[in-house]
Amino acid sequence: MVELVRKTIEAGGRFSQRLEAGDLFRIVDLEGRQAVDFLVFAAELPADRYNAANTVKINANVYLGKGTKLYSDRARVLMTITDDTVGRHDTIGGCCSAWSNFVRYGVKDTPGCFENFVAELARWSMGPEDVVTNVNFFMNVPVRQDGGMAIEAGRSKPGDFVELRAETPVIVVLSNCPQRNNPAAGFGPTPVEVIVARP
């Protein structure tokens, strides 16, 4: 196993990386209760990107965890979750943005994951139209029996991690959620660590 990248992403920071098929990508929640917003694109055809609806219906579960395959628009498997110490991650809540923070919390011009994604996607010649409904690792978004949902306090503890295997060459993009207005990041964002390894 060769470690290609090991990097701490500051609270509210962002990251992107191309991975080859077989590469392992680990995200470590260093202090716990952090949310990490995540997008993934087929490197050879970025228009074929993560599709939350395909992922939920083909895995037949609204939550993501160990064994979940992340499907694309064309229903190809982009990545598989190979390890997970939390057990449940969200893909219905989407990302936060300055716009939705204003509507939900009445605060203007706050940093958001949408803005982070747009800034990071520019590295890959992609733009706002490439921000689709994403994965929220470590984010706790329970769906009730009556269909109610809520963003609740994160369940991850310091050192909890999720690991994914690239099943094809991909570009991964993440926003270490800067949210301070709901419990997604425990009302105060904290750093995470990313590790890329090649078996």
Ligand SMILES: [Zn+2]
């Ligand atoms: Zn966010």
